[in-house]
Amino acid sequence: MKKRILILGATGTVGTAIYRQLSQEKDWEIWGTYCSSKQKDSSMLRFSVEMPDKIHSLLGQVRPDLVISSLRGNFDRQLTVHESIAGYLSANGGKIIFISTANVFDGNCKKKHYENDPTNSDSEYGRFKIQCEDLLRERLGSRTVIIRIPFVWGKNSPRIQEIRKGCEKGELEVYTDFFSNHVADLQIAKTLRWIIEEDKEGIFHVGTSDVIEYQDFIQKLICAMGGKKPCFVCQKEPGVMAVLNSRDDLPNSLKWDSERLIAYLNS
Incomplete structure (x- = not known):
């Protein structure tokens, strides 16, 4: 059944x-x-x-x-x-x-x-x-x-659409001093x-294994997308928001880092 x-x-x-x-x-x-x-x-x-x-x-x-x-x-x-x-x-x-x-x-x-x-x-x-x-x-x-x-990111997710619009507009809000995974x-x-x-x-x-500054991640993503870097409107949000895997049973194929995530979003 x-x-x-x-x-x-x-x-x-x-x-x-x-x-x-x-x-x-x-x-x-x-x-x-x-x-x-x-x-x-x-x-x-x-x-x-x-x-x-x-x-x-x-x-x-x-x-x-x-x-x-x-x-x-x-x-x-x-x-x-x-x-x-x-x-x-x-x-x-x-x-x-x-x-x-x-x-x-x-x-x-x-x-x-x-x-x-x-x-x-x-x-x-x-x-x-x-x-x-x-x-x-x-x-x-x-x-x-x-x-x-x-x-959360997908190839046509709200966050990706926001990035595209920000690049077109020439202005994008980002967090600074804020470290996270994705x-x-x-x-x-x-x-x-x-x-x-x-x-x-x-x-x-479930998320990337590396924790990086949010603004840095957005910069790398825009660069990979081939978009024109917009002017960043910075919101200072000091802190860390990351959930990391500590289980020993997760297959390596399910472990992603930010580089793999960005490559996927641009594939």
Whole structure:
């Protein structure tokens, strides 16, 4: 019997990459959700966190063995949705992979963070993600896999579009004295595929292995794109926002650095 996988938020930068990657596996039956723009693919179903109760009929229709949550939207309604998912999986079996964020550590921006570090957030977004992580782990235990990611990039992602517009305009806002790592949509998708194939558990920090100043990364990216360097409007944000991998089971093929990320974005 095919494994049934439901991807919530399958039309965003991360969700799209995951949907495309997992759809390559013939032994998996992949379903995804979209919010507003109707999709031609019959395996794409409409779902919005603005109607959180609809999650019950969606789960009943798909009957997933695995839910991948890459949702966006109102935090309270998202939390309600995740409570319902936890209840369904608790009663019917199955796992969840929850896409979280480096912001669960934004209450301590003085150092890099690894999987086993205690979470600590000062932002509403970070605290919300911590709530979701804690809820799912409490209800489902080891059947919850958490993926924490830093700045996300794709070949046509909002951040790339912002860079292109800045180059055209001749002006681009950048952070200075701010050190971070980054992640490609493809790196996330390939890591999730490996996690599913190998039935891995726990917390994964997915991102580049090197931590560099944000402005320096943007300069290297623009140079690789062949664009004209714009005038940088600098916002001083001293600190570090980086989630690094400390697991010893991750294959080398899934380990990226900034150079590989920039090459991918320009391929």
